[in-house]
Amino acid sequence: MNNADSASQSVQTMYAERFASDLTDNRAEQKELAAQIERLRARLEQLEADETWLTGMQAALPGETMPPRPRRAPRTEEKPAGDDAPAGTPVPGPRPAGRAKARPSRARTSGRKKAASAAGVPLHQLIRALMPVGEPRLVREVHADLTEAHPERGTSVQVVRNTLETMVKRGAVGKGIQKGTAMYTATAPAASEGGEAPAAG
Template sequence: MNNADSASQSVQTMYAERFATDLTDNRAEQKELTAQIERLRARLAQLRADETWLTGMQAALPGETAPPRPRRAPRTGEKPAEDDTPSGTPVPGPRPAGRAKPRPSRAKAGGSRAATATAPLHQLIRALMPPGEPRLVREVHADLTEAHPERGTSVQVVRNTLETLVKRGAIGKGIQKGAAMYTATEPAPSEGGTARMPG
């Protein structure tokens, strides 16, 4: 009976630790995604404001009576901003016209990062780990920060995610010179396979 009770307690402890780690990882990723959503909403609001200003400036040019493609028609809430600006009156504003030039490149950069903004963190980390190369947590965190600076992930979140990947059998873990080393044993699976990795 004592052996059975001890084994039962050991199993319960193992599952409790696993659930605690998974829960911490889950909450950390929720927090990270929430911050990403807020940043994307702020960026979208800025782009809409810039579009309103640029449309007004375009309408103020000689010979310009209306934008070539009235894309803003569905946005009924913002139509008065265009209607209130006479086509023959220059639109005053503190912004120099040159500020509009770097916007497209920043928008393209934001668009290229849209995929990583919603990609699971474990998928990004797994993709950055070459097979057979032991990596420290801080090394994985540095690679992630360099490859995906928009994620803004902490070292602790990376550590939790690596531990989760170890529990799922996606990567291996060993101790070298007193430090935990994480190693990918095979190439990273496709996005679909990683996203559906069993918990």
């Protein structure tokens, strides 16, 4: 009877630990997704503000002709372009300024698109791409490599550990214990390296 009771307690303990691990993984993933949503909201607000500014600049170009300012008068006199030069000068004046302001916004947009594309890749694919086949790695080592390669993810050590455990269940990563410490070893080539991301999931 004692052996049966101890076996029952060990099973309960095993399930309790598994449920606690899954719950921690669930909450960590919720936080990660919430952070991504917040970044996307901020990006959307920035795009809406840029759209409003660009629309106003576009509407101002072909329509009204603004009167020449006092600062532009001496510049017009220096250029012997003729009598039609003062009337045409104010029109092309604001165009280069508008284009110069639009270019940095496009550069920032391209940079943010690259960060967004990295943020949209599943975490297990990023982790697998950083693990050489047959080389045991600690959780903290994998987390350090992930933080260095993809700082925009902001993933914790616990999330990396839970993701590795999920990869162990899928057979993509092997797990061993060395000196009381869990070591994870990649057992198959990374799907992201071969361009077969759906096969990994």
